[in-house]
Amino acid sequence: MTDTAAPAAARTAVVAAALDLFAAQGFEATSVEQIAQAAGVSRSTFFRQFGGKDDVVFADHELLLERLREFLAREHADPWQAVCDASILAYRHFSADPDLARRRYAVVREVPALRDREIVTGFRYERLFDDYLRGALPGLDPIDAVGFAALATAVHNHVLRQLLRGTKRVPVSVLRAALDDVRERFGVAESSPPAQDDVVVAVFPKRMPAAEVARRVHAALDS
Template sequence: MSDAPSASAARSAVVAAAIDLFAEHGFDQTSVEQIAQAAGVSRSTFFRQFGGKEDVVFADHELLLDQLRSYLGKTHANPWVAVCEASVRVFTHFTKDAELARRRYLVVRDVPALRDREIVTVFRYERLFDEYLRQALPGLDPLDAVGFSALVTAVHNHVLRRLLRGPRKVPVSELRTALDGAMRRFGVHPDGSDAAPDDLAVAVFPRRMPIAEVARRLEAELG
């Protein structure tokens, strides 16, 4: 049985080596050859895996976006909660190696081209959530879809920056609490207990709750 590292582990090793070199010598001053040598791979292997230096910095995001597409492609009882859980998955990924995430943050912060790409990457998460909500909730007002997607993305980034900017640990519970608040402000928090079959139910919904979410909840209860 082979004990060679998996493709994922080998890829992660290249990313870590690249980030360390960028942090020590600067992004522009670090060559692909130096990264390949530090990671113990050939130059051709590097380009086959990543394409370029910028791609190394954002390799985790490409992987995460693919994973979230798969996750959101499944059936979920509550689409609003599913979007929040997708956000939690991204946060959890970066807490697994917080020091590497912090070094990457410092590299991106100091390179204008990387900052621009980061903005585009954040928008890709927001667009993924937006498209999912529109598909999962037919009839949802597009403004509600994009508004909630932007809110979740902003809340996630705010909590993630606490992790990236300081040495202290930021537990995932902080993000979950913040996302609970976001769902409450948007009027879509899954509050309440299940009604018994013979209960008489009086439904009261916040005025701000999207009509599509009102319809979804009524269908779930009455169906």
């Protein structure tokens, strides 16, 4: 086991133990001491890994947000697709262990404070995508950035809920197809590069953001 895998495995063990206790005796009735004992760690170790009981439930989101932030910081030829790819990365994480994801979802549904935090956490993904698009596409209308970010996040959450509320796996292809439709509806679907080098004749959907039109023209001229 690698140095990075060991802490991750330990955190997963604590999360799994906590979710078992939450399901058996309720979130409010479960203490940090009980979670630590069930996971086989000390109370101090628990607090080094998590700030509190609610942080156990949302631990994956904190790690994912940082991972997606690093992913989006790389160079991407197509910023719109980069947002879709980031959404798929997040979905792959939860779909890799649907049983754990469903147990977490069941706990969140039962606790109003956790439901409220889930809403805020969802907005953090949307804000991450929004900020990325504005930085990657200078001149992009903020309405286009927030609109695409919100729609991509909503589609992701819809497909994820299908997984969480059901008993079968929902393949990533379902989300990918839905995000392709988002791009099509938003007017930023991938198009074939122009065949001519000297003259570029381009036709774009009227709804396509001006910044995306400019990006594609520049890309065609530079190719």
